[in-house]
Amino acid sequence: xxxxxxxxxxxxxxxxxxxxxxxxxxxxxxxxxxxxxxxxxxxxxxxxxxxxxxxxxxxxxxxxxxxxxxxxxxxxxxxxxxxxxxxxxxxxxxxxxxxxxxxxxxxxxxxxxxxxxxxxxxxxxxxxxxxxxxxxxxxxxxxxxxxxxxxxxxxxxxxxxxxxxxxxxxxxxxxxxxxxxxxxxxxxxxxxxxxxxxxxxxxxxxxxxxxxxxxxxxxxxxxxxxxxxxxxxxxxxxxxxxxxxxxxxxxxxxxxxxxxxxxxxxxxxxxxxxxxxxxxxxxxxxxxxxxxxxxxxxxxxxxxxxxxxxxxxx
Numbered sequence: 001x002x003x004x005x006x007x008x009x010x011x012x013x014x015x016x017x018x019x020x021x022x023x024x025x026x027x028x029x030x031x032x033x034x035x036x037x038x039x040x041x042x043x044x045x046x047x048x049x050x051x052x053x054x055x056x057x058x059x060x061x062x063x064x065x066x067x068x069x070x071x072x073x074x075x076x077x078x079x080x081x082x083x084x085x086x087x088x089x090x091x092x093x094x095x096x097x098x099x100x101x102x103x104x105x106x107x108x109x110x111x112x113x114x115x116x117x118x119x120x121x122x123x124x125x126x127x128x129x130x131x132x133x134x135x136x137x138x139x140x141x142x143x144x145x146x147x148x149x150x151x152x153x154x155x156x157x158x159x160x161x162x163x164x165x166x167x168x169x170x171x172x173x174x175x176x177x178x179x180x181x182x183x184x185x186x187x188x189x190x191x192x193x194x195x196x197x198x199x200x201x202x203x204x205x206x207x208x209x210x211x212x213x214x215x216x217x218x219x220x221x222x223x224x225x226x227x228x229x230x231x232x233x234x235x236x237x238x239x240x241x242x243x244x245x246x247x248x249x250x251x252x253x254x255x256x257x258x259x260x261x262x263x264x265x266x267x268x269x270x271x272x273x274x275x276x277x278x279x280x281x282x283x284x285x286x287x288x289x290x291x292x293x294x295x296x297x298x299x300x301x302x303x304x305x306x307x308x309x310x311x312x313x314x
Contacts, residue, residue: 002303004187006134006165010092010113011066013037014299015188016178017136017167018195018291020070020094021144021277022046023266024203025195027058029291032200034065036292041068041094049080056088066091068115072145073098074228086110094136097145097228099123104130117169119147121157128162135162136190139170143193143279146170146221146231152184159185173281175301182306193279194298198291206269207276210235214282223258226251233276237261241275 004015016038018025022045030040040063042055052069059067069085071078074097082103085093093100093107096117107114113133118124124135137158139151147154151170159166168181169190178189195201196211210233222241223230232238244254258275265274289297 002182002299002306004165004182006167006187009133009165010039012039014295015167016295016299017041017068017094017169017188017190019142019169019190019192020044020068020072020096021192021196022072023263024201025070025192026202027055027060028062028202029195029198029200030055030067031059031062031065032198032291033195033295034059034067035063036290036295038291038295039066039068039092040291041070041092044069044071044075044077044081046072046075046077048077049084052077052081053084053088056084056090060088068092068094070094070096070117071100072096073100082106085112096138099126101126101130104132115167118158119149119154121161124158124162128164132164134165134167134187136167136169137186138190139168140221140231141171141280142169143219143231143277143282146229151181155181155184155186171279171281173279173284173298175298175303175305177281178298178302179305179309182302183309189298191294191298193282194285194294195291196278196282197285197288198294199288200291203266204269206271207265207274208288210276211278211282211285212288214278214285216280216283218282219278219280226254230275230277231279233278233282235274235276236272237275 014037018033020041020043025043033040092113115134116127117136140146165187168186173194261275264270265276
């Protein structure tokens with residue numbers, strides 16, 4: 001069985017995190033992933049504090065295993081949610097879209113393991129100095145907010161500048177990706193898009209269908225002009241947004257154009273106005289299955305590949 005330092009640190013069976021996908025990664029999905037031996041993560045996204053507290057309590061009612069919360073630091077509710085995770089005794093906080101330094105002391109005093117998502121060497125160095133427990137190196141192949149570097153390039157550079165355990169994310173959907181990540185120096189992986197097909201993932205059926213029918217060129221990145229690029233499926237919304245982005249629409253109107261688009265996709269499956277976030281590995285997601293089965297399948301495949309690695313060395 002694949003074991004790494006991150007398993008011992010967090011008390012999990014497999015070195016697999018489920019990505020914090022806004023309006024998707026709820027308490028039910030997080031509990032299923034944690035019960036399956038990985039680390040389930042509730043996404044705070046732009047949701048208010050009471051929603052996040054409710055999802056934490058839903059997860060606690062379903063599993064006794066450790067759970068995490070992902071906090072998007074651009075959220076207007078970030079300060080509120082920073083306090084809620086401490087009050088609720090969440091074991092892990094992952095962060096994205098910003099610098100979590102102002103919350104680190106409070107979280108560490110509450111016994112929370114802080115594991116920021118980083119997309120650059122500079123941020124990895126800063127988070128190491130501030131006392132993070134581990135890092136998630138996320139390449140631009142991922143869904144949602146993305147950086148410039150690919151996972152293949154980013155992960156080894158992050159591993160070179162930190163003594164912390166590094167989890168690889170971005171473009172990983174099976175055991176081959178997990179094995180490759182570990183050969184780059186990672187101690188495990190975070191997957192988001194693969195868990196969109198989990199039976200416990202409460203997506204609209206139209207969203208899941210789009211993922212299961214995705215092809216290799218099915219995603220695109222929008223939002224670069226505003227400074228926060230996002231990867232999603234090529235839908236009418238994404239194409240129209242891209243045209244507006246490079247057609248001279250004022251920034252405030254462009255921001256307003258995207259407001260609520262993700263919720264329309266997640267909750268209503270709106271193919272015209274919804275934003276369907278997904279990573280480039282969507283084309284590798286072929287079936288709906290329980291979260292625990294996904295974790296077991298990916299790790300067993302990775303183990304078999306790693307055990308065969310000496311065939312290349314003569």
